[in-house]
Amino acid sequence: MMDRKQIDFDESDRNLFQVDDARLRADALKHSILPRLHAVMNECVSAIRRIYDIEVLDDSIVSYYPHFRPKRERELTLLYDSSYVALGGKRLPRWAGVKRKDGKPVKFLPFRLGLILTEDGLSLLMEHYWLKGLSNDSYEKLFQFHLDFEGLTHSLCYLSKMRPRLYFDATIAPIATFREMYLYMIRKRLFDNTFVSQGAEAYPISRAAIDTLVWRYALFFPIYDSYIRIAKAEPVRFLDLIAKANRWLMEDAEGGNSDSTEGRSSSREDVILRAKEAAETRVKVMPAIRWQVFQRDQWKCVSCGRGSQHDAILHVDHIIPRSKGGSDALDNYQTLCDVCNIGKGNRDNTDLRVK
Numbered sequence: 082m083m084d085r086k087q088i089d090f091d092e093s094d095r096n097l098f099q100v101d102d103a104r105l106r107a108d109a110l111k112h113s114i115l116p117r118l119h120a121v122m123n124e125c126v127s128a129i130r131r132i133y134d135i136e137v138l139d140d141s142i143v144s145y146y147p148h149f150r151p152k153r154e155r156e157l158t159l160l161y162d163s164s165y166v167a168l169g170g171k172r173l174p175r176w177a178g179v180k181r182k183d184g185k186p187v188k189f190l191p192f193r194l195g196l197i198l199t200e201d202g203l204s205l206l207m208e209h210y211w212l213k214g215l216s217n218d219s220y221e222k223l224f225q226f227h228l229d230f231e232g233l234t235h236s237l238c239y240l241s242k243m244r245p246r247l248y249f250d251a252t253i254a255p256i257a258t259f260r261e262m263y264l265y266m267i268r269k270r271l272f273d274n275t276f277v278s279q280g281a282e283a284y285p286i287s288r289a290a291i292d293t294l295v296w297r298y299a300l301f302f303p304i305y306d307s308y309i310r311i312a313k314a315e316p317v318r319f320l321d322l323i324a325k326a327n328r329w330l331m332e333d334a335e336g337g338n339s340d341s342t343e344g345r346s347s348s349r350e351d352v353i354l355r356a357k358e359a360a361e362t363r364v365k366v367m368p369a370i371r372w373q374v375f376q377r378d379q380w381k382c383v384s385c386g387r388g389s390q391h392d393a394i395l396h397v398d399h400i401i402p403r404s405k406g407g408s409d410a411l412d413n414y415q416t417l418c419d420v421c422n423i424g425k426g427n428r429d430n431t432d433l434r435v436k
């Protein structure tokens with residue numbers, strides 16, 4: 082059984098990206114958004130374990146953005162236009178299968194397979210965005226993988242609704258296959274090869290939509306795994322993983338792996354650019370009541386005191402329920418963690434605040 086928390090992202094999460102108060106946005110990302118994204122990533126990791134029997138954290142770590150450093154005031158100059166969690170290669174003395182342009186060993190592996198939340202919604206992406214310095218040989222090795230397994234990688238992209246952001250040039254026939262595109266890119270030494278999912282899951286992002294994203298993520302994993310294996314100078318186990326994915330798809334066929342409708346396609350740059358524009362043109366919007374309640378309660382459960390550092394997922398709770406005449410005023414709300422919220426159950430009128 083997957084550890085499946087009751088997680089969704091609603092209009093008040095979207096509201097966060099429109100709020101003008103940088104400190105509130107920083108706190109909300111840290112204490113409310115990232116813990117939930119982290120929980121979704123944990124589900125992705127469990128799904129990978131279940132489908133492929135791979136302990137993905139042997140080679141990868143979970144990274145996230147924004148990272149919060151002690152220099153608090155500097156943080157506040159960030160736009161906070163997006164937030165993500167991703168699997169990325171661990172820091173090692175060296176990744177023997179790839180080299181940098183300057184010949185120095187590669188210690189950080191730049192590939193990341195993650196989930197990104199913006200004002201538009203939640204999407205998947207795989208990128209090697211922040212390290213451009215691999216040698217041409219190394220890039221060619223990675224591209225060769227796509228040439229060797231073109232049909233199968235294409236199928237995984239289709240299932241996961243991921244699209245490589247291949248170099249496009251008007252002189253190439255628009256009906257070129259991936260294979261032709263990769264060959265062209267090798268010839269021209271254009272090695273940008275990020276993948277972005279087609280269309281974000283738009284708000285409100287339901288639990289069911291997140292389940293769909295989790296299996297789309299898990300189905301795309303063999304491509305990420307192949308990059309990792311190439312970077313470790315080990316043979317790819319792509320066909321083996323595809324066989325396992327197939328078995329899982331057959332067994333799970335009636336398990337509700339329903340397709341959602343195709344959204345518009347977009348590159349990572351488009352996703353980020355739109356988020357930045359939205360952040361820059363931010364108009365003054367009142368923080369949703371949820372953010373006001375969390376802020377007043379200092380981003381901690383009023384009952385047990387747990388917060389993001391304890392992996393708590395925070396909820397806003399009506400102290401006196403609406404059905405009993407409770408108001409929608411700020412003082413009729415309290416912050417509870419997922420555990421205390423369930424514990425409260427239907428006992429009405431339970432003000433759990435420490436008086």
Ligand SMILES: [Zn+2]
Nearest residue numbers: 382385418421
């Ligand atoms: Zn609690």
